[in-house]
Amino acid sequence: MKTIVLFSSLVLGCLAQKPHPCKSPPLLTGSLSVVAHHDLMAGAKYTYDAFGQRIRFREIGSYQNQTFWIDALLLFREGVIYKINHQNHTCKKEKLRADFHPMEVPNNATLLGQVILGGSSGPGEGLLVNSWYGEMKQGKYVSTVTEFGCLPVSTLFHTERTGWILTSFFNILIGIEDPQDFFPPEFCQDAVSDNKGEPADFYSLFIE
Template sequence: MQGIVLISVAMCLVPSLGWAQTPQRCKSPDLFTGGITVATQDEKVYAVGKYAYDAINQRIHLGEMGTYDHKNFTYEVLMLYKEGVMYMIHRHNQTCEKVALQSKFTPLEVPLDASFMSQVVLGTLAYPEQGLVVNVWTGQMPDNSGTYMMSFTELGCLPVSGFFQPKTNGHGMRSHSYFDNVLGVKDPDAFVPPPFCQSAKLKVNRDGKRADFFSVFQ
């Protein structure tokens, strides 16, 4: 798994030729769904699943299956930033953990302070419909907690990949890959906690760990 991550990083570091102008920061759509994979550098975490993204109401839903330290897991995460809460949902036994989010909503788009790194082609532009132009950006993670390298499509500004290196040790670098993106959210109920979550009591944190988007993958 670590080899796959390193190959992906190397791909992002190879600049394409032929573009005279530096791409400008783009604005991603406010509503879309798709698939996501997550892996950590120490290979303890690998997950794949679906996600729904709503920048208007500041909501993210993740439904994932994966492995942590060679053990399988299946759960859902619902982050409601305007309410300041995050739900860890386990449908197999209908249990729900409700914790206070400890970060502000960060849009899944090119950050305002990002620096352009390179423009690459996934596939080839030698033939029609066989290549995808992607722009790579770098910068500091929110709250100066680490660094990131993210890529977005030149047309549409949809996320392709992200590499995040936190300052703390943790699991080291995390890689995110996004695929099968579809504009809009067909199922608005994806952002509604299931009925069995109504009795969940709010916790300030979980075992003393920071509760935010990145803590989902710890």
């Protein structure tokens, strides 16, 4: 009986109709990792607000064996990214391109398929997910989200310049701990926007 209950979510998912693009819960807290290029690995804790189109994340990474640390606030609606240095109390404010980030599946994405990560032979051994793909001006993507809860699991993003970038999501909680995560710190108020060069996007934080 227990087993029947345990499997019910997987089975119900398998019997359900073809999935439609879904909306993740609007407020999420979690961790992510980014692997790209020949030698980039980074991990970040993030807070995401889909209502306000805002992401805050604190990230530690390693690129060509050099460790780096970033605290960043991405305000997609305002088209602004703050790169925050708490040690020096300094702030870099840059233009942010708002067309794609891996926390959401774009509305016009196409279903690549529904699979079970791991397996379905025993309880706790698998996760039912839907993979979506699409193409946009900057590149192409494959986004994978859970069938239940529509939580992000991984995103592959490809551009000519960068090759494949893998973002994996884990330890996600629904809700946020501190709404002030989305406020730039006091010392950022006077930061002047740097409008030179291309606007940044989500991945610029990892790959210059």
